[in-house]
Amino acid sequence: MFFIKQxxxxxxxxxxxxxxxxxxxxxxxxxxxxxDALSKAEEKNLDLVLVAPNATPVVCKIMNYGKYKxxxxxxxxxxxxxxxxxxxxxxRVTPNxxxxxxxxxxxxxxxxxxxxxxxxxTVRFRGREVNNSKAGELVLNKFIENLEDIAVVEKKPKxxxxxxxxxxxxxxxx
Numbered sequence: 001m002f003f004i005k006q007x008x009x010x011x012x013x014x015x016x017x018x019x020x021x022x023x024x025x026x027x028x029x030x031x032x033x034x035x036d037a038l039s040k041a042e043e044k045n046l047d048l049v050l051v052a053p054n055a056t057p058v059v060c061k062i063m064n065y066g067k068y069k070x071x072x073x074x075x076x077x078x079x080x081x082x083x084x085x086x087x088x089x090x091x092r093v094t095p096n097x098x099x100x101x102x103x104x105x106x107x108x109x110x111x112x113x114x115x116x117x118x119x120x121x122t123v124r125f126r127g128r129e130v131n132n133s134k135a136g137e138l139v140l141n142k143f144i145e146n147l148e149d150i151a152v153v154e155k156k157p158k159x160x161x162x163x164x165x166x167x168x169x170x171x172x173x174x
Contacts, residue, residue, distance in 0.1 A: 010048065010065050014058070019031070019057055019058050023062055037060055037062075088119070089109075089112040092123075125163070152169055
């Protein structure tokens, strides 16, 4: 269930003495006392909803509040559907990666980037490989060079413990 972020005061919850009244079709009905506005809304079996509390006099509209809330929830749901969740895909490699494996991994990275995801390439050092971290940096730079036509480096190669990683994002078209 979706809810509107703020509940609007309706009918007897409105505390103003005079209101600027707007009809159910959007026509302005002028500044009238609150009681008259409430009676007009009740005549049509609709609600009097406070839409602009900061205006002087406050602006109220005659509408079906339940239907209005439903429409707002529907719009919110649609907006959520269209939102793109950004993912970071991770590729793990070793500092002494073979040429075929490199090609396969870079092809996957290219696919992830074209899908709009970010790619985190991690070089994992095992045993004494960590002493030769330059080899890992060379592998990451080779990935960056290979994908530079569609990707930009978001985070330069960095060594953290036994892992060295870089983050690549898709180039934005200008």
